[in-house]
Amino acid sequence: MVTVTPSPSLTSTAAPMETPAAPTKFSVTVPPASAAKSGVATTLINIENFDFYYGAKQALFDINLKLDDKRVTAFIGPSGCGKSTLLRCLNRMNDLIDGTSIKRGSISIRDVDIYGRDVDAIELRKRVGMVFQKSNPFPKSIYENITYGLRIQGVKTKSRLDEVVEKSLRGAALWDEVKDRLHESGLGLSGGQQQRLCIARTIAVEPEVILMDEPCSALDPIATSKVEELIHELKKQFTIIIVTHSMQQAARCSDKTAFFYMGKLIEYDDTRNIFMNPANPQTEAYVSGRFG
Amino acid sequence: MSDLPHIFASRPSRGRFLERATFWVFRLATYLVLACGLFVFGDIVVKGSGTVFQREFPFVNTTFLTHSPESLYVFEYKGQKHEMGDTEFRAFREKEEADAKVAGQPAPKIKTESYVYSAGGIWPCIVGTVLLVVGSMTIALFLGVSSAIYLSEYARDGRFVRFIRLAILNLAGVPSIVFGLFGLAMFVLALKWNVSLIAGWFTLAFMVLPVVITASEEALKSVPKGFRDGSLALGATKWQTIRSNVLPYALPGILTSSILGIARVAGETAPIMFTAAYVVRDKLPWEVDKLGDFFFQGVMALPYHIYVVSSKIPQNEYTERVQYGTAFVFLLIVGLIAATSIVLRNKLRGSYKW
Numbered sequence: 001m002v003t004v005t006p007s008p009s010l011t012s013t014a015a016p017m018e019t020p021a022a023p024t025k026f027s028v029t030v031p032p033a034s035a036a037k038s039g040v041a042t043t044l045i046n047i048e049n050f051d052f053y054y055g056a057k058q059a060l061f062d063i064n065l066k067l068d069d070k071r072v073t074a075f076i077g078p079s080g081c082g083k084s085t086l087l088r089c090l091n092r093m094n095d096l097i098d099g100t101s102i103k104r105g106s107i108s109i110r111d112v113d114i115y116g117r118d119v120d121a122i123e124l125r126k127r128v129g130m131v132f133q134k135s136n137p138f139p140k141s142i143y144e145n146i147t148y149g150l151r152i153q154g155v156k157t158k159s160r161l162d163e164v165v166e167k168s169l170r171g172a173a174l175w176d177e178v179k180d181r182l183h184e185s186g187l188g189l190s191g192g193q194q195q196r197l198c199i200a201r202t203i204a205v206e207p208e209v210i211l212m213d214e215p216c217s218a219l220d221p222i223a224t225s226k227v228e229e230l231i232h233e234l235k236k237q238f239t240i241i242i243v244t245h246s247m248q249q250a251a252r253c254s255d256k257t258a259f260f261y262m263g264k265l266i267e268y269d270d271t272r273n274i275f276m277n278p279a280n281p282q283t284e285a286y287v288s289g290r291f292g
Numbered sequence: 293m294s295d296l297p298h299i300f301a302s303r304p305s306r307g308r309f310l311e312r313a314t315f316w317v318f319r320l321a322t323y324l325v326l327a328c329g330l331f332v333f334g335d336i337v338v339k340g341s342g343t344v345f346q347r348e349f350p351f352v353n354t355t356f357l358t359h360s361p362e363s364l365y366v367f368e369y370k371g372q373k374h375e376m377g378d379t380e381f382r383a384f385r386e387k388e389e390a391d392a393k394v395a396g397q398p399a400p401k402i403k404t405e406s407y408v409y410s411a412g413g414i415w416p417c418i419v420g421t422v423l424l425v426v427g428s429m430t431i432a433l434f435l436g437v438s439s440a441i442y443l444s445e446y447a448r449d450g451r452f453v454r455f456i457r458l459a460i461l462n463l464a465g466v467p468s469i470v471f472g473l474f475g476l477a478m479f480v481l482a483l484k485w486n487v488s489l490i491a492g493w494f495t496l497a498f499m500v501l502p503v504v505i506t507a508s509e510e511a512l513k514s515v516p517k518g519f520r521d522g523s524l525a526l527g528a529t530k531w532q533t534i535r536s537n538v539l540p541y542a543l544p545g546i547l548t549s550s551i552l553g554i555a556r557v558a559g560e561t562a563p564i565m566f567t568a569a570y571v572v573r574d575k576l577p578w579e580v581d582k583l584g585d586f587f588f589q590g591v592m593a594l595p596y597h598i599y600v601v602s603s604k605i606p607q608n609e610y611t612e613r614v615q616y617g618t619a620f621v622f623l624l625i626v627g628l629i630a631a632t633s634i635v636l637r638n639k640l641r642g643s644y645k646w
C-alpha cells in the first residue's frame with residue numbers, strides 16, 4: 001500500500017501552461033511544478049479499503065485513495081487494471097451491471113458514504129457527472145442534448161434553458177462553433193466537438209465532480225489539445241477525475257496521478273513525482289513505457 | 293492439357309458442373325416463387341378491378357364500396373335481361389305493378405333467380421376490418437412494447453426470463469385457429485363478452501403479440517448502450533431514460549415489425565370467426581344506442597366475408613365478382629395501412645439517426 005505523501009507542489013503557485021515544460025528522465029514532459037493551483041487542496045472523495053467484484057471475479061483490491069477537491073486526478077495503468085471500474089464506482093454506474101458487488105470498504109463524498117442505505121444513486125449521479133470514452137451525443141439537436149439533464153429534472157422555462165445552453169457551451173469552449181446551429185443534430189458535429197458537447201451536457205446539470213473515461217482516446221491531437229485546455233478551465237469549478245492511456249495527457253492535465261496495476265493501487269502522488277520520481281519500480285516501468 | 297489455349301482457360305470439371313447446376317436450381321426456385329406471386333396478385337387485380345372500377349363516370353363502383361351486401365336478382369323481363377340488387381329490384385317491381393294497375397292489367401309475374409351477397413357492396417366489411425386492425429394493433433403494441441421493455445430493460449437475465457422467452461417463441465407457432473378457440477373460450481364465453489369487437493381485438497392482439505414482443509426487443513437492443521449510459525449518468529431514472537432516450541429511437545424498428553402484424557391481423561379469418569365476425573349485419577358499428585355497446589357488437593370483416601362468399605353459397609359467375617372484388621379491396625386496404633406505417637416509420641427514422 002502506498003501512503004499519500006504531502007506534496008510540495010500543493011503550496012507552490014500556479015504555473016501558466018505556456019511555460020516551457022521541464023524535460024523528465026522519461027519521454028514524458030511535465031509542466032514545471034505541475035499545474036497545481038495555489039492553496040491546500042481538501043479531500044472531496046475518500047475511498048477506503050475498497051474491494052469490488054464482478055460476480056466472483058475480484059476487480060479491485062483494497063483501494064485506499066483520497067481525491068482532492070477542485071483538482072484533476074489522473075488514473076493510469078495498463079489495460080484491464082480496473083481504472084474504469086473504480087471510476088464507475090464513483091457515480092455508481094456499476095450498479096447497473098448484473099452481479100457486481102462490494103465486499104468491503106467504502107467510498108464517501110463530502111463524508112457521505114455513497115453506498116449508504118439512504119443514498120439515491122439518481123441524486124448521486126446528478127452531482128457526479130460522467131464523460132465516456134466513446135462520445136455519445138444523443139441523436140437529438142445540440143440544444144436538446146444540453147438541456148436533457150435539466151428537462152429530466154423538470155426544468156421547463158425557456159429562458160432558463162437558453163441561459164444554461166449558452167453557459168454550458170461556453171464552458172465547454174464550443175459556443176462559438178455551434179451557436180448558429182443549436183437546433184441541428186448533435187451527431188452532425190466532428191468527433192472532438194461531439195466530445196465537448198458531451199462535456200457541455202455534463203456541466204449543464206452543474207455537478208461537483210466530472211468523471212472522464214479516456215475522453216480523448218478517439219480524438220485527433222488537435223481535438224485532444226482542445227479538450228485538455230478545457231479540462232484546465234473546468235478544474236476551477238469542478239473536481240475532475242480522468243482515466244487516460246496517454247502519459248503525456250496525464251502529465252499535462254493532472255495535479256495528481258494514481259497508478260493501478262491488476263486491480264491494485266500501486267502508487268498515488270503528485271503527477272510530477274509519479275513521472276519524474278516514482279517511488280515504485282512498477283510505476284517507473286509503466287510511465288517510462290517499458291510495459292503496459 | 294496442351295490443347296487448352298492458355299493456363300486460365302476454363303476446364304470442364306465436376307465442380308464447375310455443380311456450380312452451374314446449383315446456380316440454376318436457385319434461380320429457378322426464385323422465378324417459381326415470383327411467378328406464383330404474380331399469378332395470385334394478377335388474378336385478383338384483373339378480376340377484382342372489374343368489380344371495383346367501371347367504365348362510366350366516376351369510374352369507381354361506389355355502390356360496391358359504400359353499400360351493404362344485398363341479394364342479386366337476375367331475371368328476364370319484357371325480353372330484356374336485368375341484374376338488380378335487393379332494393380333496386382323491389383322498387384322496380386313496385387313500379388311495374390303500379391304501371392300495370394294503371395293500365396288495368398294483371399300484376400306482372402317476374403321470374404327471378406337470386407344470389408345472396410352478390411349485389412350491393414362491402415362497406416360494413418371494410419369498416420369492420422379497419423376497426424379490428426386499429427383496435428387489436430393498439431392493444432398488441434401496448435402490451436408487446438411494455439413486456440419487451442420489461443424483458444430487455446428491467447428483468448435480470450435468469451431462468452424466469454428465459455422461460456418467458458421460450459413461451460413467447462412457442463406462442464408464435466400456435467395456429468391461428470387455436471387462438472380463435474382460445475378467444476371463444478376466454479373472451480366470448482368466460483368473460484361473457486359475446487361475439488364482439490373487443491373479443492376480436494384481444495384475440496387478434498394475442499395472436500400477433502409474439503411477433504410484436506420479439507421485434508420490439510430487437511429494436512430496443514439495437515439502440516446503442518451509450519445513449520442509456522449517457523442519460524443515466526446525467527441523473528435520469530431508468531424509466532426517464534427509456535422514455536426519452538431509448539424508446540423514440542426504437543420506434544421505427546417496432547413499427548416495421550408491426551407492419552407485418554397489421555397484414556396478419558387484417559387477414560386472419562380463423563381468430564375472428566368465433567369471436568368477432570358476423571356473416572351479415574345490417575347496422576354499421578357506430579349505429580349504437582350508447583357508447584358502451586360499441587365494444588360489444590360483432591362486425592363484418594373482409595377476410596371472413598371472402599370466406600363466406602367463397603364457401604357458404606353456391607358458386608357462379610355472379611358470386612365470383614364479389615369474391616374477387618372483396619379480395620382486391622382487401623389487398624388495397626392492407627397495402628394502404630402498411631404504406632402509412634412505412635411513411636411514418638421513415639419519418640421517424642429520418643429524425644433519429646445515429
Ligand SMILES: Nc1ncnc2c1ncn2[C@@H]1O[C@H](COP(=O)(O)OP(=O)(O)OP(=O)(O)O)[C@@H](O)[C@H]1O
Pocket residue numbers: 054057059077078079080081082083084085086097
Ligand atoms: N461488465 C463486466 N463484467 C465482468 N468483468 C468486467 C466487466 N467490466 C470489466 N470487467 C473486468 O474487470 C477488470 C477491470 O476492467 P476495467 O474496465 O476497469 O479496466 P480498465 O483499467 O478500464 O481497462 P482499459 O484501459 O482497457 O479500459 C478487467 O479484468 C475486466 O475484464
Ligand SMILES: [Mg+2]
Pocket residue numbers: 083084085213
Ligand atoms: Mg477502461
